[in-house]
Amino acid sequence: MLDVYELEQKHKSLALKRLKPFILLFVSIFIMLIVLFIFFINRQSNTISQVDTSAKQEIPQIKESLVTLTIQEKEQNATMQDTQEQEQVSQPTKEQKLELHPSLDFLDKVQISTIAEKPKQPIKQTQTKQEESAKIATPNDEIVVDSNSLAVKEVEQKQAPLVKQITPDVRINILKKDGDSELEDVIKRFKNNNNPSLSLFIAKKYYQMGNFDKAYDYALATNNINNNIEDSWIIFAKSLVKLDRKDEAMQTLQKYISYSKSQAARQLLEDIKIGKFK
């Protein structure tokens, strides 16, 4: 019978003997690295102290040479100034900044069914969620909403420019005011300049306050000025639902969805159909 324990011990000792040279090599490399590291650090600290002492010695010599140089330079500068002034007058000042633009020419070649881009829209100040930035763009079709009968017509391609008026430069004072007086200010400004952002803001405020008649009126006014503001159509439809005109709201949303493919409008229509939004 073989003594297994003895054989195992022998095997272990043989294995260790085989590994010995590698272990020794590794340990020696490690020690060499430590020594080199310490040597390198010491050398660096020595060179820094040497530079300091040599620099201190050189400073008085440099000062003397500088004094003599400055006298010579002053004489030269007097002659140079005249020529420099002449050059400065001829050279234009380079204050114009380089402006970079993205290059998206390949996008025009892509033939995908597209819709008009989202226009600018006033947003609420939320602290938790990021909100998308929107652009004003040209619509493919203009939808005109008749306030009496809600008949929707498709008209020729037309761009609706925003009416801007130059107002005097007024500083913004960030003060808390009553909701009503603030709203009156905005209404006055809207009447002056017909800015759809203002009318949308007013519509949203009235909707929040529960005044759905006025919310409907201002949403309609917004759509008449610029019919590509998604939020305006949403508030318009919601106001109609709240005024018990559910069918008109659904009809409007369907027409809007057919040309805009708006996800938000689609979601609202579904909610109205299943009774989630009342």
Add this chain to the structure above:
Amino acid sequence: MKKLLVTLFLLSNIANAQDAKNELFRLYKNGAYEDVCRLGFNNFASNSSDEEFVTIYAMGCLEADYIDRLAVPTTVLKFTEQSRANSSYFATILFQKKLLYYALMDGYDISNVSLPTTNYILSKVFDLYIKHHKDEKKRLYVFDDEKDKNIKYKLYLQEDIKTDKMIIEKIEDGVVTEQHIYW
């Protein structure tokens, strides 16, 4: 049989990549920028060699204010003149965002920094900040647009649990029309 399966697998991957690209373009043209950024991010590995895909992904993230995601597209876009121009555009905006955030958070002086400008709102605010902040450290800055007197830009930091957020608001005629949050 094995070869057939492998070719089918490869073809399906190619088809999926093409579908993702078409879907990305469609979403971009529809203005769904957050969806563009998300879809692009999820499919980036299989489309990283397609510079058009990468460009649209980066533009979507830019419009959705995920500026940090521009870093990888900036390094990938380099093989055509258009892509190099776009790469410089994204790199400029990313750099401006980082510098502005650094300046607001830690008071770093960027008044001598001269960078190209872009039409993106953060670039405009960056240029206005350099021009008008006058070495004062404030909690809130309000700048007038140089071309349109009715437009103002508000720049401030908002405290948050992990790190403060830098917020830029565009105010037209007293109404906030855009809000951009960066961190």
